[in-house]
Amino acid sequence: MTTSTPHQRSQDLYARVKRFVLINMIVVPFIPLLLALIIGNHSFSRSIKDGTINSMKRIAADHRQMIESFLLERKNDLVMIVNTISFEEITQPGRLMSVFSNLQRTASAFADLGIFDENGVHVAYHGPFDLTGKNYHDAEWFQHTLENGVYISDVFLGVRNIPHFVIAVMKKEVGRKWVIRATVDSQRFNNLVRQIRIGKTGEAYLINRQGVLQTDRRSGGNLMETPAEKIPLPAPGREIDTFIHNSAGTDPLLKGIDTFMHNDAGADPFLYATCWLKDNSWILVIRQEKSDAFMALESTRLPILFICVIGGLCIVAAAFTLTGAIVRKMEQSDTEKALLNQQLIGASRLAELGEMAAGFAHEINNPLQIISSERSMIQVLLDEMVEAGQLTPGESLDQVNESVNQIITQLERCSRITASILKFGRQSESREEELDLAVLIPEITQMVQKKAEVNGISLLRDIPQVPLRVRADASRLQQVILNLLNNATDAIIEQQGSTGGFIRVSLLHNDNGSATIRVRDNGSGIKQEDMEKIFSPFFTTKPVGKGTGLGLSVCYGIVQQMGGQMEVESRVGKGTTFSITLPILKAGE
Amino acid sequence: MELMKMMLVDDEERFLSTTKKLLERKGFEVQTASSGKEALDLLRTHPVHVVILDVKMPGMDGVATLREIKRQYPMVEVIMLTGHATMESAMDGLKSGAVDYLMKPANLEEIIEKAVGAYNRRADIEEKIEAARMQGSKEPPPEMLEQA
The missing domain is CATH 3.30.450.20 (PAS domain)
Structure with a gap:
């Protein structure tokens, strides 16, 4: 097996599909086109051949009639003389x-x-x-x-x-x-026969049983000479034989009729019509060069070839265009699918990570509990020793006390982290109920109103007075929105200081049956390279000890679980907009 | 009011021993048990006012132990000690008659505060029961027992 990247593999697949579709799109329409042309050509050729041969036969019959009556008249002239x-x-x-x-x-x-x-x-x-x-x-x-x-x-x-x-x-x-x-x-007599002309090369002449010319032949061969070509004797009776004769011999042209092609060495084959004259002693020969006789046939070949080429080009062009479109469409939908898959994998990985982290955090809590107890013990013992005069107050004691206090600080920090992780991992149990966003969101913003005022941030609300009902866990939705509002506040303080900041919370009713909660701020914004990572757990831009890096990933998980979507748009130094889109409950649901 | 007697139930031995020492230094009488079964056995011989009960324990878990304690000793107040992931079980505990819960890692002050709160509540109820007795009724009203 050769190793190849998935990209190469999918490219190979597209190439295969492209080839397959292309071949089918060219071959399949070509078959009926060719069939139609072949059948048309065949019937048309046949009808032209039949027509040509029939007209030749008619000419032969007419001239036989003429010559026979000439001879009969001359004979009757003599008969009349002897009788009178x-x-x-x-x-x-x-x-x-x-x-x-x-x-x-x-x-x-x-x-x-x-x-x-x-x-x-x-x-x-x-x-x-x-x-x-x-x-x-x-x-x-x-x-x-x-x-x-x-x-x-x-x-x-x-x-x-x-x-x-x-x-x-x-x-x-x-x-x-x-x-x-x-x-x-x-x-x-010669003139009588020679006057017959058909097309450019058509001519008539008489030969006897031995093949000796009885009249001149326009295409060469004088009276009494024997032409080189040997043509077959016509069948006895009044039938007119037609045939195409060539040097290799005489080929039956059409079944049931003796039709032959004659080809003098180096010359075109001839189409012949022959019949007996004068009680089977002379043969009337009408012949015309095949190419001349079947000129109409040749002239139809060109349009047929033309149709074939134009039709073929159309088919090929259409096939290429459509195949290109199909493959492009396929590639596009595959790309979309891959993206969706990635998002799904991302979401499920987030959930797995959440569970793992929750288990981990829970286990950490027990040793933390013990550390907390031990710290208390140390504190108590220290206090006792100081009271008993076993330890003298001084720099060392202050340092010990500071260390013990630091343990409290770090314990609190650990506790905060584990609490966040546990919140993050708690996604599986939610209590969904019907909520009216138009009521809930003002309630939530009210909670941060004071904090915003303190930081000089104007909190703007753009909430329509129309009920927008969704199915969600109120406390979680509150957690999400509070998280976004807190982030916005932090970003504004970083960018604007204590004046000129604003947060706009909007509620929109979308046409496709969903509602969007939008939290926009004019804070510091998110750097382009961080945009991909902001929903990842443990990713934070805050100073060490300030953020756990779990807030947004928890929010993302919660919104996903509600069947919604969370998106972010941001420009560094201008601000950030978070949008949460949730499906609206239809009336009666 | 008699001295508050407490019982700590947890599977972490070190937590039990250190916390017991600390609480005793603060003047509380403390029993410890490392499992639900041990706690129930110990209660038979050494009754207490307040039990601090870890939710997550091997064998008989916190909630089952709580139910058994409340069944056998309805006047004993129980405080659930929980890791965050087991908040649901803490809630179950509250529904099954626990008086409060503590989130791990809890510091000593919190433990004492909640324990004292529970003890006072218990004392309050006992006072009411006593008062009801004084008024002449031999038996306390059933709703008060239920409330306890």
Whole structure:
């Protein structure tokens, strides 16, 4: 165990309490604040994410609709041609040109038009190239067309070395099959897709099943190129896939929806929405940089952080202020308690001391009694011896007589001391009765009136003519007040001599149900260093043999026992005021 | 009036012997007893007028002794000798029939003064009783006995 003073210990305690209160006052409010912010942030993020993803899905759906209808319209253009014009008619020279002209009027995207017989021979052609007579029987597109009746190719360069794709429709007539094929200018189609813009980085493009770009991509990557990133194929059907894709792979963003984040090496992750087009052969990709897509999310982070910091600061400030106040209050009340304890200990020590002193005084009285008897004996014997002439009067005899007389003086002094001590120790037996201070105090002051007049002291009374009833032992209260009056007289004689002194005895009715008896004098006052000790037993400033040092301590004990308080105020050379405060009896008590 | 006979009762032997010598020199006849029991025994054989009785004694204390004396010898006057702390017992003594009390340390003059006072009071009462007898009544009025 380490040794420490009580002061250090209480300081340690305050530090511990302070720490405890502080931590609790900071942590406890922080938990709900953080919870609120986290939950708010979470729901808000989620709602923003959902909103962003939904709007992306809507854009994807709209554009799929647009592209699909473009392709469908172009296909229907061809279907209408094959349904309205026979093979014979369309293969006649010049006819195809007029058909193409009509077609161009409704859809400028067509670049050329060709007719093939069922063996794949290019029987008629209108367009910028001379392709008539070429055989496409083994071409993939031709086989597909014969098989399915309709075919739309991927974008390819072909013989003309410009990106394009073809739409082919087969017509079955009686005993014959023929195919019409139109080339769609990829540039026109490109523009249709490229025009989609979302935010700063949002873009749309098409890829085929192999991941080859079917349109230009604004963020880099030309037609026919294959972008570096590998994005997953959308699920079959009309569902729109959304996801965030990054270089490490594709992470599901939200359960139930294929949502992924893509992160090109060194670039931001992208939020993707993908869906199938053209009977699952093309993929429409809508993508936007994640930071761009979720910008609203970022912008809410700042206020949340702000609230967190401001709220935290408020909590910390409040915690420090309150903790400081609490600890200060605690220290203050502890100090008061310590003071009260000290007073209580003082009072009980006084009582113990009183009992001890009383026992001591009583025991001393027996030997004193014997000394007194022996002294008388010596006196008697001396007188007899002088009478008998055994002792001759002279200086020696005078000295013996003086010594014997001195024994009387000292015996009287001892007797006075023991009497005072016994009074002091007599505190346990008192006869309390109801007293009216307004009557009792003038009676007591009357007793010292003569003595005061002799010493040139004016004794002033300030006693209201209203009964003030207290419960007390009349003789003890009298003892206390007489003691104070005697002290005051002594102090005045010391300071003022035989003129100009006054003692004012006042009786006050306090608001808190107590009465104060005040004895004020203009005597010599009490020195500051003596103030603490004046109620201690055996403390006296009077010359040796004059005071026992018990008067005020007895008074203090008596007043304490009556449930009252005794206080003193004094200024050296100006005077002293003693106040005795006693509880007043309420009516009917 | 016959010579005053006194008895000192105290547990302090030296006090008894010195005070006895002093009082005898002043012409009083003095008995001493160092306990209540001894005092009662002595009273049986040597009646006295005034008893000076210490309140605080080992064994039978002053007040008990006083009660016994007043019970057995109602005409004996008792003066209580007390230390201040036993003022209450001195008061009890007065209530139980002691005529006066002396505060320790008491000097010889005080002792004599109180003893003489008590003796005179006793003599006064005896005179009255005598006078009452003279007037013809055989018995003294009960209130006078009680007063004694």
